[in-house]
Amino acid sequence: MxxxxxxxxxxxxxxxxxxxxxxxxxxxxxxxxxxxxxxxxxxxxxxxxxxxxxxxxxxxxxxxxxxxxxxxxxxxxxxxxxxxxxxxxxxxxxxxxxxxxxxxxxxxxLAEESLTLARDKHTMKVAFEEAGVPCARHRLFSTLAELEEVAQELTFPVVLKPRDFAGSVGVIKVTDAADLAAAFDHCRASLLEIAPTYDFTDGRYQVEEFVTSTHEVSIEVINYEGRRAVLAVTDKAKGAPPFFTETGQLIPSRESGNTALRELALRACEALLIDRGIAHVEVLMNGPDEQYVVEVAARPGGDGIMDLIDRVYGYNPYDLHIAAYRRTIDELPAIPSEPEGVAAIGFLKAPTGVITEIHDVPAGPGPEIARYVTSKVGDRSRAATSYLGRNGVIEVFEAGTSPADAEAVQDRVTALAQELSSELFTVIEEDIEL
Known part of the structure; x- marks a missing residue:
C-alpha cells in the first residue's frame, strides 16, 4: 500500500x-x-x-x-x-x-434486474423476444439426452453454447443431429475447464438456430440512468466454423453509419434494463436491413476495443464508463463522425503443440505499433476454439486511412498476425521434457 x-x-x-x-x-x-x-x-x-x-x-x-x-x-x-x-x-x-x-x-x-437478464444467455433472449429485438430461436438443455430431444424443435444447423461466460468458450456449430454428442462433449468440457475459477455450475447450456450472416459487428453503447448513446461500431474478424473464435477487431466498422443498427443496439440495451456504464452489443449482419442480436454484455468490450476507439476518435471511453458509476455525466456524447484513421487488432496463434522456442522478430516497416506475446516456452498451444487459444496480439493504426479501406486494413492485419505467428513460435506436436 x-x-x-x-x-x-x-x-x-x-x-x-x-x-x-x-x-x-x-x-x-x-x-x-x-x-x-x-x-x-x-x-x-x-x-x-x-x-x-x-x-x-x-x-x-x-x-x-x-x-x-x-x-x-x-x-x-x-x-x-x-x-x-x-x-x-x-x-x-x-x-x-x-x-x-x-x-x-x-x-x-447496475440495476439488479439487469444483472439477471444480461448474465444468462437464456433470460437475455427471452427479454429480446418480449421486446421485439431479433435474435435466434433457442432451447435449454442440461444433458446430452435433453439436447437431442430439444434440438428436434429447431432447424439445423444449430449452435451450442454455455448459458454463462463469453469469449467463444464452448461455442460450437453443429450441422447434423449425428454430431450432437461430440459437440456436447466439447461444450461441456470447455465450461468445466473454467468453472472452478468463476464458480460456474454444470448443466447450464443452450442450443440455438444458426443465423446466416455475411459479417458480425459489435456496438459500444453508453447507458446512463435512462439515457443511451452509441459510441462506436467495430468490425469483427472471425475464425472458420465450427468455432466462432474472434481473430481480430477493427474500428471504424463498415456499418458505423448504419442508423438502423445503432437503434437496434440501443433497443437491446433497453430490453435488458442496462442503465449504467458501457455495454457491448454483438450483432450478426445479413445485408444492411437484416440484423440479429447475438448477445449483450453489461460492460465495455474487450479485445482492446476501447483502445481502438481511443486511437480512432481521440478519447478514452473508459472515462465515460467510470463517470457513469460515479454519477458525474452531464451529457451523453454522439458517435464521432470524423475518424482520424483505422485501428485494428489481430491475435497471434501458434500451431497446436508445445512451444519450444519464441524468437525475437524485429518490427518491420509496416503499420504495427504494438506486439504482446502472452505465451512462454513450455506452454501448450491449444486449438483456436476460443480466446484461450491465443498466444499474443498485435495492434495496428493507420492514420488518415479512409473508413472505405477498413476491410483492406483488416486483411493486412490478419495476414501480418499469421506471418508473425509462423516466425515467432517453434512448436512440436507432442509433449516433451524441457
Whole structure:
C-alpha cells in the first residue's frame, strides 16, 4: 500500500476498479488515475505476488467472489477507515461483485434486474423476444439426452453454447443431429475447464438456430440512468466454423453509419434494463436491413476495443464508463463522425503443440505499433476454439486511412498476425521434457 493520506486521499475514499488488470483492459486504470481525485484500488487473490504497481493499493481477495470481495473491503475499512467512493466493473464476471459492494455502501451500480437478464444467455433472449429485438430461436438443455430431444424443435444447423461466460468458450456449430454428442462433449468440457475459477455450475447450456450472416459487428453503447448513446461500431474478424473464435477487431466498422443498427443496439440495451456504464452489443449482419442480436454484455468490450476507439476518435471511453458509476455525466456524447484513421487488432496463434522456442522478430516497416506475446516456452498451444487459444496480439493504426479501406486494413492485419505467428513460435506436436 502506498501512502494514501496525501493530497489525493479524497478524505478517506477510493475508487475500486475490478477487472482492469488483464492485458488489453489496462487503459481503464489510466482513465481512473486521470479522472478520479483520489486513490485507485484494484483487487486480486494475491496482493503480494504479481501485484499491479499502477494501482495505489491492491485488496487481497477473489475479484469473482462477491462475499470474499466485500469482506476484504470491510476489513480494509476497519483497518484504515477508508471506504469505496465508487465500484466500477470492467469484466463481465466482476459485475455481481461490484454490485454487492456498491449496494452495501449505498453507491451507484447496475440495476439488479439487469444483472439477471444480461448474465444468462437464456433470460437475455427471452427479454429480446418480449421486446421485439431479433435474435435466434433457442432451447435449454442440461444433458446430452435433453439436447437431442430439444434440438428436434429447431432447424439445423444449430449452435451450442454455455448459458454463462463469453469469449467463444464452448461455442460450437453443429450441422447434423449425428454430431450432437461430440459437440456436447466439447461444450461441456470447455465450461468445466473454467468453472472452478468463476464458480460456474454444470448443466447450464443452450442450443440455438444458426443465423446466416455475411459479417458480425459489435456496438459500444453508453447507458446512463435512462439515457443511451452509441459510441462506436467495430468490425469483427472471425475464425472458420465450427468455432466462432474472434481473430481480430477493427474500428471504424463498415456499418458505423448504419442508423438502423445503432437503434437496434440501443433497443437491446433497453430490453435488458442496462442503465449504467458501457455495454457491448454483438450483432450478426445479413445485408444492411437484416440484423440479429447475438448477445449483450453489461460492460465495455474487450479485445482492446476501447483502445481502438481511443486511437480512432481521440478519447478514452473508459472515462465515460467510470463517470457513469460515479454519477458525474452531464451529457451523453454522439458517435464521432470524423475518424482520424483505422485501428485494428489481430491475435497471434501458434500451431497446436508445445512451444519450444519464441524468437525475437524485429518490427518491420509496416503499420504495427504494438506486439504482446502472452505465451512462454513450455506452454501448450491449444486449438483456436476460443480466446484461450491465443498466444499474443498485435495492434495496428493507420492514420488518415479512409473508413472505405477498413476491410483492406483488416486483411493486412490478419495476414501480418499469421506471418508473425509462423516466425515467432517453434512448436512440436507432442509433449516433451524441457
Amino acid at each position: 502506498f501512502n494514501l493520506r496525501g493530497a489525493r486521499s479524497n478524505k478517506g475514499r477510493y475508487l475500486l476498479l475490478l477487472g482492469a488488470d488483464p492485458l488489453l483492459r489496462e487503459r481503464a486504470i489510466v482513465s481512473a488515475l486521470r479522472t478520479y481525485p483520489g486513490p485507485v484500488f484494484g483487487m486480486m487473490e494475491s496482493a503480494v505476488v504479481n501485484a499491479n504497481r499502477v494501482f495505489d493499493h491492491v485488496l487481497a481477495a477473489n475479484p469473482y467472489n462477491a462475499k470474499e470481495a466485500l469482506e476484504a473491503v470491510e476489513a480494509f475499512e476497519r483497518e484504515t477507515g477508508f471506504t469505496p467512493d465508487a465500484v466500477v466493473p470492467i469484466l463481465e464476471l466482476n459485475i455481481h461483485v461490484a454490485m454487492a459492494i456498491a449496494q452495501h455502501y449505498g453507491l451507484p451500480t
